[in-house]
Amino acid sequence: MAVGIDLGKPTSQHLLEVRDLTTRFYTEDGVVHAVNGISYTLDEGETLGVVGESGCGKSVHALSMMRLIPIPPGKIEKGEVIFKGRDLLKLSEEEMRHIRGAEIAMIFQDPMTSLNPVLTIGFQITESLQLHQGMDKAQSRERALELLDMVGIPEAALRLDDYPHQFSGGMRQRAMIAMGLSCNPSILIADEPTTALDVTIQAQIVDLVKRLQDKLGMTVIWITHDLGVVAGMADRVNVMYAGSIIETGPVKYIYGDPHHPYTLGLLGSLPNPEGSMGVRLYSIPGEPPDLVGMPKGCPFAPRCTFKVERCLHEMPMLEEIEPGHLAACWEKDRVRRV
């Protein structure tokens, strides 16, 4: 009203701002600390890569933003997800439904299982259009044709009444992308959309999303465990480990000057582009921690070659290395790419 900043109201000049998002699963085996207080911002048109090994909370973080984790056993403990100035975690279920698909879309890893086998491709694409844009059947079919065409499915008019099993894996993922983009969402979350596809088709899908992003000006969150995939497309990268962001920064710093041993490890597991003959495949020894009963100290310490006494007792926080580039490691000054 009069003076000062109303701190109770979430405001953000970013398209999306995640603050201290924390999600747990209360299972019979104990409390799974799936996402542990992650924060980041995302601006319009940006591409964010979210990278980490299997089970580090990448999907749960995305589903928490969409409020689609199963409750129970899941629970979003705290945090804010401010999208266009509104905290998604405080919206009613009805308001949230109008965000999903219309404002934030999501595509999944396995196009074989993420299309409903008993519904036609056309039905599945038009559903969202009828839902969010109030189109009738004819209009939505028209638009679905455009979309299928746009994602590169030939003879779209004939394909609309096909069932998913009549499509190949790559085509299904294209159809999924068409579904995701149908209502011109501001944000597209792609959860490992290429993992289940073979390499050449992976490249095509990545390329397709890049082209569409240029064309439609979307913001993309690209989740993957493969740093190589995001190298060519992301502006910034969040490296996740055990439910936390352990390093974040512009893509060139993450690749050129990583300061967390885990990021280093992930990079080491990439085929070395220089050594033309000796393609070095190096994977991080040890297992990611089980997220039940998190250890005190740095979760990566048991697998870390840089660890010192302090790492076992004290959890490091994200600290700035250069503007926009942060890492959570006590020994970050020693960590260098070789």
Next chain:
Amino acid sequence: MTNETKQTLVIDEEQFLPRREMSNLERWLGTDTYRALRGMVTNPTSIVGLVLLGLFLFIALAAPILAPPISSNPYQIPRDGYGSVPKPPGTLWNSRQPELPFWWKPIMGTDQWVHIMGTASGQWDIYYGVVWGTRTALQVGLLITFVGAAVGITIGAVSAYYGGWLDMVLMRITDIFMAFPFMLAAMTLSAVLTPVLGKGLFPPMIALMAFGWTGFARLLRSDILSVREREYVLAAQVIGVKDARILFRHILPNAIFPTLVLGSMRIGSYVITFAGLSFLGIGAEVGYADWGQLLSFARAWMTNLGEYWYIVIFPGVALVLFTLSWNLVGDALRDVLDPRMQGSR
């Protein structure tokens, strides 16, 4: 360089699945239904089942022609006197002969109507009982299954969908209903209902419905729970589809098939159980066209079945074939639906 990469658009590298030519019938029915139907008419088991079922349907529909009713109530079996000793097939009608069906004379060349399947004690005509009993069997079987399945599907769907305490309560209720031995429970309930509703088909039917829904509820609930975990359900949630619509349009069509198979299998067994109740005297009034009732006429002649075989054989065979036909159809349904589901997962 950038221009070059932009121009090679990405479509052609991937070999797209060639588009299969579809017949008009397939296009009209949808691929899945078409496949299931084609499976049904090419699978030998199901052909036998369907032919038998067709035969029963024909008999039920043609009952007024096959056995012209004698009174305003066609389900009342006509009787030829009151003698207690059954008469064998081929015995002439003595008294109160019903109207002769038009096909009898051209085929047999006589005006004389006979007891085609003999008479039971009390001179009830077995042929009339078997023919009109087919209608009763279909009505009873379909109605019990329909209501039982509807109740079970509703409870199973609500239970799986809402989960939590409601699921707990509904499933414990289901457990309680399942804890009773089916036949005994149905018998007791219909015996209790008979004085209230009067003797007739309703008390045993209601009793069978009351205890018959549990299997459907359990099965559908577990199938919904497993389908709910599939990624395409999440994909529907992600585009903001309403929960109720997700249940009906996205989950149920994937979860309902085993329940439909169960339904078709159950029709036969409900008719058997219903006949069992009739046999025990709970159910249709005396003289109502019902296979179980006909079988009960044989009770006094158990020891002489060598002589009076026809009281048991005709309604018995009808009952067995009827049950068999539904089981074969159900079996075949499961066979044609299963590979389809696997192929499209």
